[in-house]
Amino acid sequence: MSQFRPDPAFEAGSVAAAEWPLCHVRLQDDARFPWLILIPRVEGAVELADLSAEQRAALMEETVRAGDLVRRLGPVEKLNVGAIGNVTSQLHVHVVGRRRDDGLWPDPVWGRGPAVPYDPAERARLLEKIAGG
Numbered sequence: 001m002s003q004f005r006p007d008p009a010f011e012a013g014s015v016a017a018a019e020w021p022l023c024h025v026r027l028q029d030d031a032r033f034p035w036l037i038l039i040p041r042v043e044g045a046v047e048l049a050d051l052s053a054e055q056r057a058a059l060m061e062e063t064v065r066a067g068d069l070v071r072r073l074g075p076v077e078k079l080n081v082g083a084i085g086n087v088t089s090q091l092h093v094h095v096v097g098r099r100r101d102d103g104l105w106p107d108p109v110w111g112r113g114p115a116v117p118y119d120p121a122e123r124a125r126l127l128e129k130i131a132g133g
Contacts, residue, residue, distance in 0.1 A: 004041040007090040013115060015123065017130040022058040023093075025066070027126055030115035032104075034073035034097035036066045036130070045091040048083065059093065066095040069133045073126055075099055084110065 006016075006024055014026040014037055022042075028035035040059055045051055051059060067079045076097030083093045096109055104112050118126065 003043050006039050007088045009088045010037065010039070010092075015127065017127050020062050020065070022055060023062050025130065027123070027130060028094075028096075028115075029117045029123070031118045031122065032113075032116050033102060033109055034070045034076060034126075035109075036070055036095045038062055038066055038093040038095065040091055042091070046085065046089050047091065050091060063093055063095060066093075069130060070095050070097040072133065073097065073129060080109065082108075082110075 004024070006026070010026055013030070014028045016024070017027045017036070018025040020038075022040050023038040024041055026037040026039065028037060038059070040051060040055060042051055042055060048056060048059075063081060067081070070076060070079060074097055077100060078098045080096040080098055081093060082096075083091065085091065094110075098105060098109075117123075
């Protein structure tokens with residue numbers, strides 16, 4: 001796992017937030033939704049099948065952990081979890097907090113409208129919360 005690097009495409013819309021046992025964790029820079037991205041540090045992983053059984057179990061636990069954290073980042077009624085990978089094939093899991101009044105409800109968030117970047121102070125506050133959680 002020492003050769004791991006997140007796909008450079010992640011740099012455009014998210015910021016590094018934490019390192020968990022399996023995953024590199026990023027905050028999606030979109031103030032419309034509390035949103036984390038988990039990227040397993042497994043070189044060449046594209047699909048869940050590219051992970052060992054132990055890594056898949058760890059990813060599930062870290063996804064639940066991310067969901068708990070997303071609920072603490074902002075008001076959330078429902079968690080959306082997805083590993084789509086059509087734009088960036090490197091295996092990653094989105095954990096997105098949704099609300100009935102979030103403007104896109106009930107539609108999916110992917111590819112819908114321009115992101116609204118966090119102001120620097122709010123981004124710093126969230127990154128601190130993520131690092132502690």
